[in-house]
Amino acid sequence: MSGQNFIVPARSWDNIEQIAQGWRSKFGLDQTPYTPIMDMMERVLDNALNYFTLIPVEASEMGPAEGYTDPDGTCIMLREDVYRGAWAGEVRDRFTAAHELAHWAIHTKIPLARATAGQEVPAYRLSEPQANQFASELLMPARFFTILDTVHTVMDRHGVGYKAASNRLEYLNRKGKITV
């Protein structure tokens, strides 16, 4: 999975939030706003637990994709510059890594149907919006947000880019999830 939308089993955004927060809890991150995404993926899920193999791939071999998750769940590939950037804390690369982990967590070992242009499929049945929502939940849990937040406080606290932070603030406000 790499940017191409697939039709996948429907998931509510609340369900995706629960799964992502479950992952954070397993890693002891309930009180920690910053998600160490590459430690999770490479040191723990790959090296320690052998859930999948994380593979940096040369840009020339990767084509237009920044990441790719094998539908059978055996490996996650990241373009080499994205892999290095994510380890270095580059915000966009961190989101890309989290997005691929999302595909691994909810889109492997399931039936996938390619979505074709012109087909009307709601976002909650498409792989890309689901993966982006999962990545947002993993990197920016609602519990850390307050009414004092701005795009910049969110960027600083969670290590995300402007667009991801502003989308997240807008989403949480719309859903009434920022209460304090």
Ligand SMILES: [Zn+2]
């Ligand atoms: Zn994707």
